[in-house]
Amino acid sequence: MKSLPRYPGQLDWLKRLFEECHQAFLADRPVDKALGAAFRRFPNLGAKDRRFYGTAIFGLYRYWGWLRGTVSPDPLLGLYLAYFLEEEPPSQLWSEALGLPAAPDFPPRGLNAKLAWIRTFVPQANLEDLTPKFLPPFGPSTLEALSQRPPTWIRLAGNGKFSLQLGQIKHHRHQHLNTAIALEQPLDLQPYLGEVEIQDLSSQAVGLACAAQPGQSWLDLCAGAGGKALHLWQQMKGKGRLVLTETRESTLAEARERFGSTKGVEFVWLATDHNLDLGGGFDGVLVDVPCSGSGTWGRAPWLRWQLTPKVLAELAPLQSALLAQGASQVKPGGVLLYATCSLLEVENQGIVQAFLAQHPEFSLAPFADPLTGKPTAGERLVLPEEEDSNGMYFCRMKRVV
Ligand SMILES: C[S@@+](CC[C@H](N)C(=O)[O-])C[C@H]1O[C@@H](n2cnc3c(N)ncnc32)[C@H](O)[C@@H]1O
Known part of the structure; x- marks a missing residue:
């Protein structure tokens, strides 16, 4: 896994995109739509850069219950922690930009381990903070699953050329529904829509x-x-x-x-x-x-x-x-x-x-x-x-x- 960002300008972009997404978030609008609209306005941002910005921003809202106090006045600390929690390695450049003496160790997998890790930065963090207080608590495995992005599931709707693409990417078929396939790698499905449908x-x-x-x-x-x-x-x-x-x-x-x-x-x-x-x-x-x-x-x-x-x-x-x-x-x-x-x-x-x-x-x-x-x-x-x-x-x- 390559650590990011590679140059300081990427942190400026991240901040700028976060500000747009956060306005949408506060106005009860979907964050993915806001980010997509920003990407369309800046078509020169490459696919890897987009993935970097998206991972940090989505991660921030995934762990918002822990990170909400870390985005003001500068959102870069919250985004940095979110990137770690999304199990991606931030680069030394990012730690230095935040004035951290050294990058912390990578957090282990699982919510309990992540909780122990985040308490170094947010001492009062608790597992219950990850669910709005007015809702009944979810079971531990449900909470764990809701803290991860599921793979893209597709439904095979035709029987032709798309099968060829499957041979080239990591995927698995559902054990009962052989038309349901989870993609384990990103793939541009646009040319195949109709043959396949993106459907959870x-x-x-x-x-x-x-x-x-x-x-x-x-x-x-x-x-x-x-x-x-x-x-x-x-x-x-x-x-x-x-x-x-x-x-x-x-x-x-x-x-x-x-x-x-x-x-x-x-x-x-x-x-x-x-x-x-x-x-x-x-x-x-x-x-x-x-x-x-x-x-x-x-x-x-x-x-x-x-x-x-x-x-x-x-x-x-x-x-x-x-x-x-x-x-x-x-x-x-x-x-x-x-x-x-x-x-x-x-x-x-x-x-x-x-x-x-x-x-x-x-x-x-x-x-x-x-x-x-x-x-x-x-x-x-x-x-x-x-x-x-x-x-x-x-x-x-x-x-x-
Ligand atoms: C869960 S989504 C439907 C998703 C859709 N069935 C699918 O599989 O893609 C619910 C939809 O209900 C629509 N909706 C909201 N109020 C409605 C109403 N009074 N009558 C009919 N549709 C309504 C919303 O605009 C929204 O698109």
């Missing part, structure tokens, strides 16, 4: 639990940019009717672009205060609701600190309302899938139990867990530590009458 393993499991069939009609109520909808359409072998609804116009446009001009697929923009009027009668409805995203904190570490009790309290009624709307579109005998990328019970089992209590026409529909093959009673919580993926909850229900 847990999200692929949701698609498979839907088990959409050719010729059926499906509604994806919170379609986003169409990640799960593309998977449904693949299961339907391009035959039947698929309706994507979404409140963000630009996101729906992205989904439309990913599908191209596919006959049988409809895109419907909804106002936030919409009355859903799609005629009902769907064989299946997927309700992949907006949520805290707590299962994705390994990939998007800033989200952990942008969640507040108010945000969480506002999500529950929206999630319940969307589930009820989705339910209204399911035909008797049809299926309803509820999904979140959250690990929090209030957004998962809490919403489903309240729904089932109010809707006796629905009941849990058992399915085989796509990740293990084992039977479930109708719901599944994928923990991020199980398979090095995002965490996700999904529940399959059936309309009985």
Whole structure:
């Protein structure tokens, strides 16, 4: 591993990019989007430099619970510690710029060892500081997994030229889903999109639990940019009717672009205060609701600190309302899938139990867990530590009458 930075100008860039990202962070905007926008404005920054800046900045938010006191007045100390905690070696140049007599030893792996290490700089640090105080504590292995970036998972959607690329990079296939592949090295997937889709393993499991069939009609109520909808359409072998609804116009446009001009697929923009009027009668409805995203904190570490009790309290009624709307579109005998990328019970089992209590026409529909093959009673919580993926909850229900 080469230590960075190699020249002082890289520290100036790091500071500059951090300032932009931090403004986004404080305004509850996504840090990855802010960093991506900055990179587009400065196309001369090379791929290795970008990786360096991204690692230090993402690391800072991953360990923000420990490092928040180290970024002012100069963010370079916090970024330096974050780089260590991300298991990358900062160069001597960086230690000297901070006036440190010598670089500290590299921290050992694992959160407990990292905690002991960071206490040299932040004596009051504790493991509990890594979770917002108002949330119930996560188990140690979940907290550990949420402190690491999972690999990029892809779904093989075609069967042609992409397989050739796989021979050239480190990867592993999922033991049950042979179309799910974790890339262990960076790879530009842009030329292969369509052949492969970037889709987390847990999200692929949701698609498979839907088990959409050719010729059926499906509604994806919170379609986003169409990640799960593309998977449904693949299961339907391009035959039947698929309706994507979404409140963000630009996101729906992205989904439309990913599908191209596919006959049988409809895109419907909804106002936030919409009355859903799609005629009902769907064989299946997927309700992949907006949520805290707590299962994705390994990939998007800033989200952990942008969640507040108010945000969480506002999500529950929206999630319940969307589930009820989705339910209204399911035909008797049809299926309803509820999904979140959250690990929090209030957004998962809490919403489903309240729904089932109010809707006796629905009941849990058992399915085989796509990740293990084992039977479930109708719901599944994928923990991020199980398979090095995002965490996700999904529940399959059936309309009985
Ligand atoms: C978890 S994301 C969906 C991700 C998407 N299913 C995928 O697989 O890529 C939730 C989506 O719900 C959308 N949304 C928020 N409020 C909504 C509403 N009232 N009706 C429909 N969609 C809504 C958000 O804009 C967001 O794109």
